[in-house]
Amino acid sequence: MDLDILVWIHQHLVVEQLNGFFIFVTNLWGDGLLAVLLSLILIIKKETRLTGLIIAVSLILNVLVVNLTLKPLVARVRPYTLYEIEMLLPVQKDFSFPSGHSASVFAFVWAYFITRKDWLRWLLLGFALLVCFSRLYLFVHYPTDVLAGITIGILCAISSKSLISKFTNKPWLIKILE
Numbered sequence: 674m675d676l677d678i679l680v681w682i683h684q685h686l687v688v689e690q691l692n693g694f695f696i697f698v699t700n701l702w703g704d705g706l707l708a709v710l711l712s713l714i715l716i717i718k719k720e721t722r723l724t725g726l727i728i729a730v731s732l733i734l735n736v737l738v739v740n741l742t743l744k745p746l747v748a749r750v751r752p753y754t755l756y757e758i759e760m761l762l763p764v765q766k767d768f769s770f771p772s773g774h775s776a777s778v779f780a781f782v783w784a785y786f787i788t789r790k791d792w793l794r795w796l797l798l799g800f801a802l803l804v805c806f807s808r809l810y811l812f813v814h815y816p817t818d819v820l821a822g823i824t825i826g827i828l829c830a831i832s833s834k835s836l837i838s839k840f841t842n843k844p845w846l847i848k849i850l851e
Contacts (some may be wrong), residue, residue: 779826
């Protein structure tokens with residue numbers, strides 16, 4: 674059923690005019706550079722330093738769970754290995770489950786979302802959903818890969834906030850946040 678949903682998306686929602694847009698969106702988040710840069714900007718500014726720290730921890734947890742544990746453990750092949758399709762992206766070198774893009778963008782965005790109450794969090798949430806959909810649009814993940822990635826990202830963000838909150842009264846963390 675997972676492959677059937679993906680094929681339906683490809684047959685009904687993929688249009689040549691949007692290919693470049695979704696390639697851009699997926700590549701913008703892809704190598705982690707944007708996540709690191711935005712995290713550093715948040716950490717540098719005193720009023721967003723705690724948010725930046727929570728995001729950084731969330732992203733580290735995400736790498737440990739997704740890239741170092743689940744992907745090699747599950748070892749799910751990419752959908753384009755089971756269904757012949759003209760690829761818009763180069764062949765991916767890692768496994769499919771869970772979606773690393775979806776997990777990392779939600780680890781970042783959800784950590785921001787739960788620590789900040791500004792309009793930007795809604796914009797970031799929209800961007801995260803676009804990144805997730807781009808993985809389906811580009812036929813590099815199954816829907817369950819993306820859903821698992823979203824779930825893991827959210828759990829990393831919540832865990833990160835909880836972990837950091839346990840140390841907020843510690844003098845060494847107070848000095849970092851000042």
